[in-house]
Amino acid sequence: MPAGSGSVNPVIPAAWEAMVIVAVAFIAALFIGALISIARSRNHTPAGAALWVLAVAALPVLGPVLWFLTGRTPSRPGRPGSP
Template sequence: MPSPLFGLWGVVMSAGVALLVAALISVARNKKYTSGGTVIWTLTILALPVLGPILWFLIGRKPLDSGFSDQEKI
């Protein structure tokens, strides 16, 4: 009989894999970085499987340009 800890561990691992895959897809679709920046972020995400995706979503992903300058947002 599997222990309850194994089930919890499976959920945590699945969430980590989902976060990793989502970050890699987000990096690949991001048009704000050059190919060099994309490679660096991809390597960071792969080298740091937990911290890398978190860093990408917190500081790496740049918001899309809304078409307005800062002066037009008054």
């Protein structure tokens, strides 16, 4: 590599690299958020929570989306944490 050329990738534009970084950060945040939400959930048995953790780990993008759409149940009135 010639001196002074830096670390710029000549094949992939910088905008694409930035979009990939943002997408990976979003997916990582979704993954971690789903794991925290599963751990805090009181609506599932330990076995059910373990199955959700396995689903989220096996499907790193689809698993968290499924958890947030179907796995979470709204808290009932009178339970701690409900308004």
